[in-house]
Amino acid sequence: LFTCSVCPGVELSVLESDRHKQNTLSVSFRLGIRPGEAAMISLLPYVLRCGTEHYPDMASLSRQYDLLYAARIEPTRTRRGDVEYFGFTCSMIRQDYVPDGTDILSGVISLLHELLFCPRTENDAFVSAFVENEKAMLTDAIRSRINNKIAYAVNRCAEEMCRDELYGLPETGSEEEVRAVTPQALYDFYRTVWERAQIRIFFSGECDRDALISEMRTLFLPISHPDIPCPQTQVIRRASGDVRTVTERQPVNQSKLALGFRTGQILADEDYLAFSLFRCLYSSSPTSKLFMNVREKLSLCYYCFAVPEAQKGLMVVTAGIQRENAERTKEEILRQWKEVCRGEFTDGALEDARRALINAYRELTDNPSGLESWYTARAMAGITRSPEDEIAMVAALTRDDVIASANKLTPDTFYLMEGTAEHDEEEEPDHAD
Numbered sequence: 001l002f003t004c005s006v007c008p009g010v011e012l013s014v015l016e017s018d019r020h021k022q023n024t025l026s027v028s029f030r031l032g033i034r035p036g037e038a039a040m041i042s043l044l045p046y047v048l049r050c051g052t053e054h055y056p057d058m059a060s061l062s063r064q065y066d067l068l069y070a071a072r073i074e075p076t077r078t079r080r081g082d083v084e085y086f087g088f089t090c091s092m093i094r095q096d097y098v099p100d101g102t103d104i105l106s107g108v109i110s111l112l113h114e115l116l117f118c119p120r121t122e123n124d125a126f127v128s129a130f131v132e133n134e135k136a137m138l139t140d141a142i143r144s145r146i147n148n149k150i151a152y153a154v155n156r157c158a159e160e161m162c163r164d165e166l167y168g169l170p171e172t173g174s175e176e177e178v179r180a181v182t183p184q185a186l187y188d189f190y191r192t193v194w195e196r197a198q199i200r201i202f203f204s205g206e207c208d209r210d211a212l213i214s215e216m217r218t219l220f221l222p223i224s225h226p227d228i229p230c231p232q233t234q235v236i237r238r239a240s241g242d243v244r245t246v247t248e249r250q251p252v253n254q255s256k257l258a259l260g261f262r263t264g265q266i267l268a269d270e271d272y273l274a275f276s277l278f279r280c281l282y283s284s285s286p287t288s289k290l291f292m293n294v295r296e297k298l299s300l301c302y303y304c305f306a307v308p309e310a311q312k313g314l315m316v317v318t319a320g321i322q323r324e325n326a327e328r329t330k331e332e333i334l335r336q337w338k339e340v341c342r343g344e345f346t347d348g349a350l351e352d353a354r355r356a357l358i359n360a361y362r363e364l365t366d367n368p369s370g371l372e373s374w375y376t377a378r379a380m381a382g383i384t385r386s387p388e389d390e391i392a393m394v395a396a397l398t399r400d401d402v403i404a405s406a407n408k409l410t411p412d413t414f415y416l417m418e419g420t421a422e423h424d425e426e427e428e429p430d431h432a433d
Contacts, residue, residue, distance in 0.1 A: 001375060001386060002209065006216045008226035012201040013375060014209050017365075021097060023205030024368040025090040025108065026076065027116070028376065029197035032231035033082045033166040039173030039181055040189045041084050043134050045075035047186060049088070050130040051120040061111070068107045069093045073115060080377060081233030081311025082166050088115060089369065094206050105207060109215050116219075119190070125183040126190075139178050142170075149256055149417065154307050154316045157258035157415035160246045165234055167312055194223045198230065202376060204368045235313050237264045239412035247416045254302065256417035257329055259317040264408030267310040268381035273390060274405040277350075277357055277397050279306055282340055282406070283317060285356035287349055289336040294319070300329045310377060315409070323419050330414060340406040343399060350399060357394055361387045 003013045031041070055061045065071050071092035078085045090112060092104045120127055146152050155171075162168035201216055239262045265275045283290045283306035290304045302320040309315070321329050339345065364370050364387050378385065385393075 001384070003379070003384070004213065006201070006213055007221045007224035009197075009224050009228040010199040010201065010216070010220045011379070012213060012216050013203070013379065014207070014212065015202070015204045015371060015375065016206065016209070017204060018094075018206055019365060020205065020368055021094055022368065023092050023094055023105065023203070023207065024372060025092075025105070025112075026087065026202045026372055026376075027112065028076070028085045028087040028200045028202075029193055030200060030231055030380075031084045031193070031197050033079070033084055033169060035166075035169060036177060037173075037189070038084075038169060038171060039138070039177040040186055041086050042077055042138055042172045043131070043178075043181060043186060044190060044193070045077060045086050045088060046134045046137070047126055047130050048115050048119050048190075049073065049075050050134070051127065052114040053118040053120060054114060055111075056120050064107075064111055068102065068104050068111075069098060071104060071108050071111075073108065073111060079167075079171050080380060081235075081309070083231040083233060083311070083380065085376075088112060089372070091368075096206070105212070106215065109219065113219055121187065122183075125187045128183045131181065131183045131186055135178050135181060138172060139175055142172055142175055142178065146250075149250075149252065149254075150303075150318060150320070153256035153258045153415060153417050154318050156246075156248070156417075157260045157316050157318075157413060158309070158314060160244065160415055161260040161262075161314065161413040162312075165236075167234070195225060196228065198228050200376065200379065202372045204371055233266075233311050235266055236262055237313065237408075238262055239410040243411045244413045245416070246413065247418055249418045249420050251421045252417070252419040253421050255321050255323045255326060255419040257301075257319045257321050257326055257333075258415040258417075259330060259333055259411065260413040260415070261315045261317070261409045262412050263308070263313045263315050264410065265405065266313045266381070267377060267383070271401070271405065272310070273393050274397055274401040275308075275408075277353060277394060278340065278402045278405040279308060279315070280353035280357045281345060281350060281402060282306065282337060285353045287352040289339065289345065289349075290317070290333065293336055294329065294332050298332060300325050300332060304329075304333070311380065326416055326418070334411070337406065337409065341403065343403050347399075350402065354394060354397070358391050361391050361394070 001013055001015050006012045051057045055064060073088050073090045076087055076089050090108050092108050095104055098104055159168045265272050282288055294300050294304045304319040306315050306317045317333055319329055364374055
């Protein structure tokens, strides 16, 4: 991975590879969480992609994408720790597959310039119809959060854990915050983004690296700022006081249990890979303690796995259960964690977990967007290692490393979505992470 500063406040990373037929280019803006901004951050990239000065609607933009052999530029928005990420991801065919010599990458960058710097406006504000349409879609998304009850329980547990922290603010904002956004307010926010945000560019595929650096410098130099502070995340290493329990009643049959832990470990720590291996042993591999015991042996749940937040130092263990099994399932999840803390696991189970984690690293190379996400998270933590580097480090981890990692966890908040219905349609998780 090659990384450089193309201009003040703008960083470019290039991962040269001929493994895929497509190239990927992403531009992410990084802002620290601020109260009242989540709705505007969620709306902004989607409003920007609605139309530009030269391509006034999505249909005209789509025609330009088709001229570039079905290239696409899609809005993105996520949160890592106390940092908001939003922007665009571009996918395009590799140049050596283009039969007529069309410069695909330069064409995509030109369209990206349009979306970022030349939005369609009216009366020095965003187009009202664009904003209102995206507000309606975002409001629907906020209302539909409850429909994915697995994710809802995990998010609610994290919100309760961090209720006195910025991370506890809803990622997409509230319905009230969305309603309050006006075309003028969103446009004013857009203009402040250029003064406040750090910008990270990631390219994966084949390109002329020097030419790409030159194009990115030309694109962003007019708005670069040398004094943009790096957004910071508040990390609480240990839970304080008694474990807090939150119960919400919902008209569903299958209850959802979520146990929130402070891990005492974040991605920037030297020993974070030991936590990754612990999590595989505890919850993420097909032979993990939670799967083999809580689900298979004791039949206490329909699923049971852990969701980490590497930048914030959180882990939420979630399970789909019958209401009457809530207390017993919670006790068994905690008991399995304590067993790891005491070293009560076999060498075979540890090696199964190690293989599962290493295979997950190897599969990263099959997915350009997964690689971008992986490298972006590590760049934010100041880590320059490759997946191959971390595979070697995982191979060297010992039982004692895993035990030490497990003992750093402290339970913080337990959340229960208590089902009150006799029958409903329940979803099963697609994967364990």
